[in-house]
Amino acid sequence: MQLEKGRLSIACVCMVLGFMLVIQFKSTEDIRASQPSQRVEELAARLHQAEAENKELEAEIRDLRGMSGDAKSEKITDDIMMISGMTPLEGPGVIITIDDSAKKAKMENDPNLYLVHDEDILKVVNELRAAGAEALSINGQRLTANSEIRCAGPTISVNNVRSAPPFEIRAIGDKDNLVNSINMRGGVADSLKVWGINLTIQPLDNVWIPAYKATTKYKLATTSSKEEETK
Amino acid sequence: MIYAVVGLLIGGALGFLVPFGIPAGYSSLFSVALMACMDSVFGGIKAACSGTFDDKIFISGFFTNSLMAAFLVYVGDRLGIDLYYVALLAFGLRIFNNLGFIRQHLLKKH
Structure with missing residues (x-):
């Protein structure tokens, strides 16, 4: 059979082919693996940020609750x-x-x-x-x-x-x-x-x-009790 | 046939042992070269089935095809022509043609 003649050449070629197949497989796996991990890191960072914000707000709530009415209004006025x-x-x-x-x-x-x-x-x-x-x-x-x-x-x-x-x-x-x-x-x-x-x-x-020196006067705008715009 | 399988296994093992992969920018060139290699191998098997196998043609075809395919895709990339898809389609068609031929040959033989 003709196939016997080129045994060595076929072995060589198949070796190269196998090598390439595996390299390609590995690269595709790398690409697939790297994308989700980035997403995980991003989400973790966001979670940390949200937790920090949450803590800050809780501390503020505690502060405000602990204050008496006068101190509270004073703090709000200061702010x-x-x-x-x-x-x-x-x-x-x-x-x-x-x-x-x-x-x-x-x-x-x-x-x-x-x-x-x-x-x-x-x-x-x-x-x-x-x-x-x-x-x-x-x-x-x-x-x-x-x-x-x-x-x-x-x-x-x-x-x-x-x-x-x-x-x-x-x-x-x-x-x-x-x-x-x-x-x-x-x-x-x-x-x-x-x-x-x-x-x-x-x-x-x-x-x-410095402080803002001029006075702010609202001639046209008035405060509204509506929380949302109604049509 | 045993030689082919042994060669494949050795190549695969080598591929696993080598620590580097293909950089993302060259992955399309590499996949086209891979398609060309697979096409050559199936072409070789078809030639062996029909009794016209020549190892010189086979080996030169294997390397030249894959290198030329990668080179053409690279040039097409530079010129803004998506030769990548053309190569994939052409090689894919040929591989399936050859597969069909091999199947028919094996069926006739047994």
Whole structure:
């Protein structure tokens, strides 16, 4: 029979084939095994986070229950004062200064790119908030829930007060988190550096942030007793 | 036939002992090469059944087919042509054709 002639060659070829089959089988198994384990890790992390949050909230409930009526309302008032920006605050944080570019604008580029804009400030503030900043101010103007950051000619208006560069942004929060959020690769600092805009970030143990100076008056809005919108 | 089975077993054992697998990026190339190898083997068995088996053709076909298949798929990948599916389809069709031939041959013999 012809098959006998090529015994050795067939053995060799079958060896290679078996080798390849097993390698392929192993790789497919690896791919299958790796996906669920990632999912498990992700879920475990989420569970930890939820548990930590739960503990915090329970502690808050205990605190509030333990207090008498006056102390309770005082604590709530304090919280509201802090949230609304009615009191000056201090704590660990960062001071960021941003100034227009010292580079000479190239002919082919828009000179606007070398100036600090309201958008740049907004991006920095957004990044700081995402990193857990508890209070923010720009050139002495406390940022509240109603604050705007808006272009006003060559100046930027915050709380309807105009100020010119250099801008000093103060933030209270976890120092490392705040510094990293600004300095992360491809982040705000990186994109501003391209145009030579000077952004310096200084972590400090004690940053003082002023209170919101203007008064907030609600002329049109009234409080509603409805919990959900009814049609 | 015993040689073939022994070869398969040795190859499989080697594959288990080797600590590395195929990186995800090359898995499609490797699977096409594997299909080409299987096609060659079934082609070889068919040739042996019909009595036209030649070990030179068999071995050269085995290696050239698998390398060329992987290479073509790689080139197709670079050019944005999904030759991967084409190769799988072509080899798959041939494997089933050969299987059919072998089955008929064995049935006629016994």
